[in-house]
Amino acid sequence: MDIARVFREEYGRAVSVLVRAFGDIDLAEEAVQDAFAEAVKRWPSSGPPPSPAGWIITTARNRAIDRLRRESTRAERQAAAILAVDEPGEEGVVGDDRLRLIFTCCHPALAPAAQVALTLRLLGGLTTAEIARAFLVPEPTMAQRLVRAKGKIRDAGIPYRVPDDLAARLRPVLAVVYLVFNEGYLASSGGELVRDDLCAEAIRLGRLLVELMPEEPEVVGLLALMLLTASRSAARTDTDGAVVLLRDQDRTRWNRHLIAEGQALVRWCLRRGAPGPYQLQAAINAVHSDSASAVDTDWPQIVALYDQLLAMAPTPIVALNRAVAVAEVAGPRAALAIVDDLNLDAYHLFHAIRADLLRRLGWVEQAADAYDAAIARADNAAERELLCRRRETLTA
């Protein structure tokens, strides 16, 4: 019995049930940690119980009541809550508890950085140290962020409830999961290009959201997008750890299982016929994953999907990505005209994409300047390395 694995899988579930029962996140966390400490002591000799998850929840619940009895002030405050505690619910009810907790963690009254930290801590079961490492902040800073966020939930009365306006409140939930994924996949700073553990955690959270809200197309779209993106991670760097662009990737190294799962989800979304930004991005990635090579890619289809995405999410980043596809259909000059209209000077990929378009037009000097601008703005060492190499080959 791997207790660490049970911890990762069951921590969020147990905390959710206890938060519902006691209305106190700190108490829920302490009690669940007590229960796991008990498991570490007992299970190796006695063997694991028939239902480890149920054992953890029951033990944590008893520990929480013990704690309340010991701490008289808390006990008074929570007296009513104790009376309301029932036995751990059925799976369906437990699922609802986790769903409630997600909406609490991702409440729009909390700053995005706090939403991410709370979600990873309470639902992902990551330790404060792990979250701090993943986001490259000192551990005391992350601990402070969590304490402050939990304090606001308690004092400002952020509810523990699935909201009525689900569509609007779903947005920050999906944004948190996608941000965790991108932080893992793009690793904005530092040396390694992919931090697999964060990607895996985001996909795990994405699967949980689909399990809890199987009928929400954007929830399914987000999972599909992450699976299809992750399917290329092995091909994204060469043996030296240098970045390989999509068009140069060895497509035999793409993960066929993740592609098959992602494409099946995209097909489900298409049948539902309620497109949204995540579904469209997933569909764009599904087109890529269908193509044997960059040349064989159905670029007009990709441009059409970007047109839809741009209508829904008219951001300069979407326009920039659309321009890359336009270059394949209408040539680099048409794409450059689009790119030059965008106000994205601070974004390294804006300059990198401009540089590649200028190179294709044969405007070597301007391309070199654009590569320099991109290199100056790239925080990730592996990406900087790729840009430097591309700049060097200009004059070769």
Place this chain on the structure above:
Amino acid sequence: MKQYLLSVYQPDGDLPPAEILEPIMRELLAWNQELRDAGAWVFGAGLHPPSTATVVRVRDSELLMTDGPFVEGKEHLGGFTVITAPDLDAAVAWGRRLAEITTLPIEVRPLQGT
């Protein structure tokens, strides 16, 4: 039930002309009545401009007064309402209506001990 302070922050300077202000005041009155009808109203008031404020300090048991508000800025606290609400979502819903009526930012802040 918790209590929340809803603070209205308005820009310094002259109030808007009557033809703009009057419909706003009418809607504010209706909003206040709605709060009372819902049993959510606790207390509220509009404030005279910051130029009428006095800051009081005590140094070596001596009273010191300064003319004007504590914080000088481009915006100031123009008025406030204390409401009761079951949770932040309910308080924010009241605050949202207030923001729509006044077109001003509203700070929603929980009161201690509630």
